Amino acid sequence: MGTLTLGNYTCELPGDASGPRGKELPDYAFRVVNASNYKASGVRGSYLYTGDRVVMTGGKLKGLKFRRVSTGFLRQVDDAGKEMEMRCVLTSRAF
Template sequence: MRRVLPAAAAALTLIAAAPPPPVPGGLIDTLPLGKYTCELPGDAGGPVRVPAEEFDFTVIHGSSYRTAGMRGSYLLTGDLVTMTSGKLKGMKLHRISSGFLRRVDAAGRDDELRCVLATPANS
């Protein structure tokens, strides 16, 4: 009996040290803090981009954002951002790279709306 207890304790230690199982959709993460400016592409005969200010938002901490004076929250799993509350509730965005997002349409495809994290170079 004495030999079983140390073996059981060692097994429990290994289980506790193992990483958690994956979350459906990918690992949970957060977006970089800052203002995300959203826009639609322009055309050759007009402006290069068309601002879509109604979709602009600022990540303020963790998984919280602010837009139009309202706070909301989002969930980032893998490369999919889902706005879970606030003015943008229900909107889904595909994280293309750090600071670059594309809105996901009802069919699950990227559409034309893009949101870019403001940096000193583009603000």
């Protein structure tokens, strides 16, 4: 088991070459506040991080699943583990 880097994560869908880099999804933004807890829209929740998988186990984002691609970069996956379009990126660290 592990923990995510503390700070704010912005979630987005990829853009294209003719427009913005990505389409921000504010309803999915969250802040990791301590070892296994996050806040989204003011609601505290929990997550479980094992191997390269992150599962939101409580709170507003309960049920969302991610694969940790690198430090501060998560890609949403479906129940079968297939990558989906949404990505969440650490945009500011907490100190």
